[in-house]
Amino acid sequence: MIAEMDETAATEAHINSVIEKYRQYVNPGLSRLLQFGGFGDLEESAEGCTVTLASGHKCLDFLGGYGVFSLGHRNPAVVRAVKQQLDRMPLSTRAYFNEPQALLAEKLAEVTPGSLRFTFFSNSGAESVEAALKLARKATGRTKYISTEGAYHGKTMGSLAVTGREKYRKPFGPMVPGTTFVPYNSAEAIAAAIDGDTAAVILETVQGEGGIIPASPGYLAEVRRITQKAGVLLILDEVQTGLGRTGRLFGCNHDDVQPDIITLAKALGGGVMPIGATVFTPEICESAFGENPYIHTSTFGGNQLACAAGLAALEFTLNEDLPALAASSGDRLKAGLTGALDRSPGALKEVRGLGLMLGVEFAIQDVAELTINGMARRGVIAGYTLNNPKVIRFEPPLIVSSSEIDRAVEAFSDAVQESIELLSGIE
Numbered sequence: 224m225i226a227e228m229d230e231t232a233a234t235e236a237h238i239n240s241v242i243e244k245y246r247q248y249v250n251p252g253l254s255r256l257l258q259f260g261g262f263g264d265l266e267e268s269a270e271g272c273t274v275t276l277a278s279g280h281k282c283l284d285f286l287g288g289y290g291v292f293s294l295g296h297r298n299p300a301v302v303r304a305v306k307q308q309l310d311r312m313p314l315s316t317r318a319y320f321n322e323p324q325a326l327l328a329e330k331l332a333e334v335t336p337g338s339l340r341f342t343f344f345s346n347s348g349a350e351s352v353e354a355a356l357k358l359a360r361k362a363t364g365r366t367k368y369i370s371t372e373g374a375y376h377g378k379t380m381g382s383l384a385v386t387g388r389e390k391y392r393k394p395f396g397p398m399v400p401g402t403t404f405v406p407y408n409s410a411e412a413i414a415a416a417i418d419g420d421t422a423a424v425i426l427e428t429v430q431g432e433g434g435i436i437p438a439s440p441g442y443l444a445e446v447r448r449i450t451q452k453a454g455v456l457l458i459l460d461e462v463q464t465g466l467g468r469t470g471r472l473f474g475c476n477h478d479d480v481q482p483d484i485i486t487l488a489k490a491l492g493g494g495v496m497p498i499g500a501t502v503f504t505p506e507i508c509e510s511a512f513g514e515n516p517y518i519h520t521s522t523f524g525g526n527q528l529a530c531a532a533g534l535a536a537l538e539f540t541l542n543e544d545l546p547a548l549a550a551s552s553g554d555r556l557k558a559g560l561t562g563a564l565d566r567s568p569g570a571l572k573e574v575r576g577l578g579l580m581l582g583v584e585f586a587i588q589d590v591a592e593l594t595i596n597g598m599a600r601r602g603v604i605a606g607y608t609l610n611n612p613k614v615i616r617f618e619p620p621l622i623v624s625s626s627e628i629d630r631a632v633e634a635f636s637d638a639v640q641e642s643i644e645l646l647s648g649i650e
């Protein structure tokens with residue numbers, strides 16, 4: 224008994240010492256926020272949909288790294304491919320050709336829609352967007368972009384300039400000039416905003432951080448028609464929606480749309496390696512890289528380890544038909560969440576999304592925050608959407624089981640009830 228207590232006290236001291244290092248050396252505000260939100264523990268190991276914490280608690284990961292863990296944690300096929308590559312050569316000299324990069328680029332050309340063929344590799348979503356924005360300027364000789372209110376494309380200077388939330392842009396102004404923001408799901412607004420200087424329209428196929436807002440049926444197709452007619456490029460940012468998350472391999476498959484540039488990251492690394500990819504047409508390749516193949520580069524982009532992970536992830540996604548799994552599991556999760564909404568109609572406004580990219584909009588932000596905390600205490604990780612904190616998102620691994628979905632729904636439902644009771648007690 225005493226030995227057990229000693230062990231518990233030692234674990235707690237260890238957890239607190241790491242949190243203290245975060246407070247002193249990483250980001251004090253973030254430490255406070257995580258602790259306050261009920262996440263004052265350390266992630267120690269993970270497998271499939273389960274994360275094990277230093278305290279010994281096990282959690283179901285229904286946040287899924289915002290789309291990173293589509294294949295679950297430590298997917299064996301991806302881990303094997305990365306270990307094999309690690310033992311041969313992890314990073315490129317950049318003087319010679321490397322095979323994993325060539326194979327992954329070939330595979331991406333095969334699976335992406337339409338005439339998308341060439342890939343620029345980087346290390347993150349924001350970098351994949353930076354490349355897309357630069358390529359669009361070079362290919363068109365024009366400088367302006369059209370983006371949407373609530374859009375999230377990253378936080379580097381270029382990607383931030385097309386991110387539709389003032390709160391994140393304002394402290395870093397002036398931004399890269401030339402972006403017009405229009406309401407999402409209005410093709411007319413895009414048509415009205417295009418002028419002779421417009422290089423590209425950039426869109427998510429489901430606005431993720433904006434609050435899990437899917438493109439209305441026909442919206443992307445109409446934007447494609449408008450942009451084609453005006454000679455403006457269409458960039459689809461599928462960093463979060465790409466590779467099965469929405470129930471189709473790409474979000475744009477729902478509307479059968481072929482963009483000029485597609486951006487990928489998150490799930491492409493199979494939950495094991497960071498990677499970003501910008502895939503574009505031969506015409507864009509020629510106009511961007513034709514004169515100077517080094518016009519846009521990245522030291523680590525296209526490295527063997529990341530590309531080996533990407534290749535294994537894509538093969539697993541296709542062989543196991545993860546998009547179909549996302550669609551059927553998404554139906555089950557959506558039905559469960561809608562049941563919770565029916566039980567608490569005053570607190571919850573709407574359940575929406577596609578496949579396993581679902582969001583629940585709350586009437587009151589405080590209830591959403593308390594619910595995330597309550598879910599964490601019940602062993603389920605969830606999070607809110609960055610540009611709309613009234614929305615709790617559900618993005619579990621696409622391999623999630625029915626019983627895991629049912630457990631998460633129960634935790635959600637109980638946490639909502641608890642939050643409502645807690646807040647009504649304060650009033």
Ligand SMILES: Cc1ncc(COP(=O)(O)O)c(C=O)c1O
Nearest residue numbers: 347348349375376377431462463
């Ligand atoms: C649609 C979209 N684009 C770009 C990004 C930026 O990706 P990263 O955080 O890897 O830079 C994100 C991240 O959430 C995203 O959801």
